[in-house]
Amino acid sequence: AQTVTQSQPEMSVQEAETVTLSCTYDTSESDYYLFWYKQPPSRQMILVIRQEAYKQQNATENRFSVNFQKAAKSFSLKISDSQLGDAAMYFCAYSWAARVIFGKGTRLHILP
């Protein structure tokens, strides 16, 4: 069965610094998709970044980038120049066929 593990329930980072959130997953599939979603307090979940498993190049969206290690089944999110608005729950998600499986999330605190 596919699983997604986020081993860091909470993390803190100083404003303007860089932070990396970890995610590992388990699958026997070779073609799938990975996502990072952000859920601010009492607000809706929004997509941060996505990665197709067949692409070796790591995805980047402005200050957000991923380190995708397919063999290791690892998909970490790096946030550069952290801003107060980055404070939220971050969910790693694995997608294959009709299903999307989310990890339990990492709560990110930004320290001013």
Next chain:
Amino acid sequence: DTGVSQNPRHKITKRGQNVTFRCDPISEHNRLYWYRQTLGQGPEFLTYFQNEAQLEKSRLLSDRFSAERPKGSFSTLEIQRTEQGDSAMYLCASSGEGQGVSQPQHFGDGTRLSIL
């Protein structure tokens, strides 16, 4: 694009009552998903529609749960004979056409269900 709309935002009901939630997806999206999220957890997949067809159901979706998407537009999720364990946030998401589920999902604000 007005986003995914869910109603009501909050629902408080007594155990044993039936409840129904509504989701209006982004108009051009043909895929619609329902998730359940409990405190401190990530969303758990419940069911998925492509147009009006319900293509996938999680085993979490017991026989007390039913979802419909008539005419492939809005969707409803009904819970019959609610139980304490049904208390959760129910999220709806929609996405457009694309390979598999590679298209990003757009989420609504959710409906928070509280069972007294």
